[in-house]
Amino acid sequence: SSSLPEYFVVPSSLADQDLKLYSYSFIGRRMPLWSWNHPNGSALVRMANIKDVLQQRRIDQRICSAITRSHPLRSDVYKSDLDKCLPSIQEIQAAHIKLKQLCVNEPFEETEDKWLSSLENTRWLEYIR
Helix, strand or coil: CCCCCCCCCCCCCCCHHHHHHHHCCEHHHCCCEEEEECCCCCEEEECCCECCHHHHHHHHHHHHHHHHHHCCCCCCCCCCCHHHCCCCHHHHHHHHHHHHHHHHHCCHHHHHHHHHHHHHHHCHHHHHC
């Protein structure tokens, strides 16, 4: 994938040939990518959706199993589908445009009494939170 770094961390129990094979199953070939580690051994791993719904369960189980085996306490993987709980890029862009209009185009003296509610209506603060 051209959008991944040249080097990245993967579970040691996944063989290179498995990684190469699995990479074709992910949208944009965006393999699972270790992003953050906590001192207790927890890790944040990001990955794109798997294209082939029929292969999704098998590949997902293989990768989650490898992550569990790599965890010092052998803790199970907790998965969260961020597509369902995060705004889309289009929603973020629209909120940013509304924020810019509020801050740049609106004379503050004329909108002071409703400025905070107008700011809230942009949803920008909700998205960056």
